[in-house]
Amino acid sequence: MLEKEKVPKDVLDHIFKLIIGRRTELKLMIRAVEKGLPIIIEGPVGTGKTEMAKVLASSLDRLFVRVDGDDSLTSIKLKGWYDPPLVLERGFSRETFISGPLTQAMEEGGIFFYNEVNRAPSETINAVLTALDEKLITIPQLGEIQAKPGFLSIFTYNPQDTVATNPLPMAFYDRCIWVYVSHQNLEEMIDIVKLRTDSDDELLIKISCEIVQATLNHPELEMGSTVRGAIQLVELHKSEETIEEESLLDKVIAVHSRKIRCKTTSKKTESEILEEIVSKILSNYEEDKIIRKKEQ
Numbered sequence: 001m002l003e004k005e006k007v008p009k010d011v012l013d014h015i016f017k018l019i020i021g022r023r024t025e026l027k028l029m030i031r032a033v034e035k036g037l038p039i040i041i042e043g044p045v046g047t048g049k050t051e052m053a054k055v056l057a058s059s060l061d062r063l064f065v066r067v068d069g070d071d072s073l074t075s076i077k078l079k080g081w082y083d084p085p086l087v088l089e090r091g092f093s094r095e096t097f098i099s100g101p102l103t104q105a106m107e108e109g110g111i112f113f114y115n116e117v118n119r120a121p122s123e124t125i126n127a128v129l130t131a132l133d134e135k136l137i138t139i140p141q142l143g144e145i146q147a148k149p150g151f152l153s154i155f156t157y158n159p160q161d162t163v164a165t166n167p168l169p170m171a172f173y174d175r176c177i178w179v180y181v182s183h184q185n186l187e188e189m190i191d192i193v194k195l196r197t198d199s200d201d202e203l204l205i206k207i208s209c210e211i212v213q214a215t216l217n218h219p220e221l222e223m224g225s226t227v228r229g230a231i232q233l234v235e236l237h238k239s240e241e242t243i244e245e246e247s248l249l250d251k252v253i254a255v256h257s258r259k260i261r262c263k264t265t266s267k268k269t270e271s272e273i274l275e276e277i278v279s280k281i282l283s284n285y286e287e288d289k290i291i292r293k294k295e296q
């Protein structure tokens, strides 16, 4: 499947099976892929940005190159470099130039997936800009390399992540199709946890997701937890016989207390809020006193 061709139905079905919900966003992204437009997926921590980009990129029948942003990822590492011994032997040429991931994706008409692009130094982002709209890259001694048809870029970015990150320039947004994702609702979260764990314990999965939703909607929290927390809690608790407050609470605190953050106006600690949430949610299931994990 090359640029400006329709994504086949079986590929769409495959993508929709691996990503729960997100139909509007995925359809938008697929349209952008069909038109060869760069995509930036933006959203808070744990909202499935990397998963969506990974599934989309790997479902298309093209070379797929992934890089993860960090401050050591210079534009040279991204574009490529000359191999010194080879240059001494044969001089500067295409043969002595080692392509970096961006050049590789461009030369082969592949997908360039840049995860957490705001962790890159700004000079690296500038190098990516011309590749985005003009679809060409300039290599010293070699000149310009034009991308083959099919070349496409997908980026992810969490604007709330402010440690070791750089703000993205307007010129970057100007070249991209922007897809925003937020936390999913209870039903979709339950389906995600079922897909991502091998647990068939419906009750544990439901309670784990209810805890996350309660943190996301809590008036005293400025930041709630994520579906990752629900997945982790199911993994930690699935071998237990029962779901009792006593055995669950330690794990809830271990999983969620550093993912959530209290508002400065709150008098409670994160652990106290989690304790209240767990006790309220479990009280909805109280008729069993001790909740058996498997219906017996």
Ligand SMILES: Nc1ncnc2c1ncn2[C@@H]1O[C@H](COP(=O)(O)OP(=O)(O)OP(=O)(O)O)[C@@H](O)[C@H]1O
Binding pocket: 018, 019, 020, 021, 022, 043, 044, 045, 046, 047, 048, 049, 050, 051, 052, 156, 158, 192, 195, 196, 227, 228, 231
């Ligand atoms: N809609 C979804 N369908 C299937 N799995 C999902 C979905 N959303 C999230 N997940 C799963 O939730 C977990 C977190 O998702 P992911 O790593 O993609 O989040 P992220 O937005 O990239 O987070 P971060 O900002 O921390 O990088 C992963 O295990 C992922 O497989």
Ligand SMILES: [Mg+2]
Binding pocket: 049, 050, 051, 115, 156
């Ligand atoms: Mg990610």
